[in-house]
Amino acid sequence: MPQADNEQLKDELRQVEDPNTGAPLGDAVRGVAVSGGNVAVDIRLGYPARGWHGELERIVTARLRDFDAVENVTVEIGQQLASHAVQGGLKPIRGVKNIIAVASGKGGVGKSTVAANLALALRAEGAEVGVLDADIYGPSQPRMLGLSGRPETTEDKRILPMRAHGIQAMSIGVLVDVDQAMIWRGPMATQALSQMLAETLWQDLDYLIIDLPPGTGDVQLTLAQRIPVAGAIIVTTPQDVALDDVRRAVAMFRKVKVPVLGIVENMSTHVCSNCGFEEAVFGRGGGQRMATETGLPLLGELPLESSLGRSTDEGAPVVAANPDDPASLRFREIARRTAGRLARQALNTEIRMPKITITD
Numbered sequence: 001m002p003q004a005d006n007e008q009l010k011d012e013l014r015q016v017e018d019p020n021t022g023a024p025l026g027d028a029v030r031g032v033a034v035s036g037g038n039v040a041v042d043i044r045l046g047y048p049a050r051g052w053h054g055e056l057e058r059i060v061t062a063r064l065r066d067f068d069a070v071e072n073v074t075v076e077i078g079q080q081l082a083s084h085a086v087q088g089g090l091k092p093i094r095g096v097k098n099i100i101a102v103a104s105g106k107g108g109v110g111k112s113t114v115a116a117n118l119a120l121a122l123r124a125e126g127a128e129v130g131v132l133d134a135d136i137y138g139p140s141q142p143r144m145l146g147l148s149g150r151p152e153t154t155e156d157k158r159i160l161p162m163r164a165h166g167i168q169a170m171s172i173g174v175l176v177d178v179d180q181a182m183i184w185r186g187p188m189a190t191q192a193l194s195q196m197l198a199e200t201l202w203q204d205l206d207y208l209i210i211d212l213p214p215g216t217g218d219v220q221l222t223l224a225q226r227i228p229v230a231g232a233i234i235v236t237t238p239q240d241v242a243l244d245d246v247r248r249a250v251a252m253f254r255k256v257k258v259p260v261l262g263i264v265e266n267m268s269t270h271v272c273s274n275c276g277f278e279e280a281v282f283g284r285g286g287g288q289r290m291a292t293e294t295g296l297p298l299l300g301e302l303p304l305e306s307s308l309g310r311s312t313d314e315g316a317p318v319v320a321a322n323p324d325d326p327a328s329l330r331f332r333e334i335a336r337r338t339a340g341r342l343a344r345q346a347l348n349t350e351i352r353m354p355k356i357t358i359t360d
Helices: 008-016 050-064 110-124 143-147 186-199 217-226 242-254 286-294 307-315 326-343
Strands: 027-033 038-045 072-079 097-104 129-133 163-164 167-171 205-211 232-234 260-265 296-299
Touching: 008 050, 038 050, 050 072, 050 326, 097 242, 097 326, 110 129, 110 143, 110 167, 110 205, 110 307, 110 326, 129 143, 143 242, 143 296, 163 186, 163 307, 186 217, 186 260, 186 286, 217 242, 232 242, 242 260, 242 286, 260 286, 260 307, 260 326, 286 296, 296 326
Parallel strands: 038 072, 097 205, 097 232, 129 167, 129 205, 232 260, 260 296
Antiparallel strands: 027 038, 163 167
């Protein structure tokens, strides 16, 4: 076996495949120090991955133990979350590093459930996260996150985001009465969302998850053009009728130059609550076929479980209510893969210039 050498060990670790980014660790391996038989490794991931640190440490240790004279391996894993580029001409939102849109080509695929749990999963992985409910006509996040009351405002009329399960949240549903019908035409809805996004005082978010309305009509297209989005994910179910709508959603984001980070297949199987038998009641492999067709990664598959729907109805999504539930662990894996794919995107070079006021 080869002898241990700083640069050789560093090159070896840089070739370790990262399943969350789909690429080798590369520059995430910041340093390797060798002292006798002791090796210290410093890794800085560009995405939150608290739930993967233990596995990564085992992988790194196993790779280094192949070298002669390596006796003890110490691995320090941290994160450095950057702001990534958005579609051309748009300025980033103050207090938000990255906006990730959660979209679907049609309704009824569980997009809002995925958005709420994705946000909570990213927080569990070690990020500061917020949720913006962009469905003006049918806001779901207030009920799903257990929001109640009205948000507070600052002296300069900025809206303070509400808090739920450790994340920041805002929705038209907490600004109007629950039984008030939003009878607005598209431009009014678009303006309301843009105003709500810009006037909310988001506080040091690594990721803002936007739960977009379903579909690919004028409202969705306009929102995708006005909101500085770093990446999007598409939620679908396995049926062919749902997959047809995925094609349209992917085409919409590509048209407005928003990177699609991947596809999430919801309701991929049904898990019996009595015996645990898992059955693909809506067909099998649809999400993977669509991922292959579009050249996008399949970020994960989620089961159809009663606990998922029940927990959101009760205002405590499964990731918050039961962190050890198999569905929660799947959401955390999807969160790591989503953020990992975003970490491969170009960085945002936009520099906010200070406002200069000249007075006598």
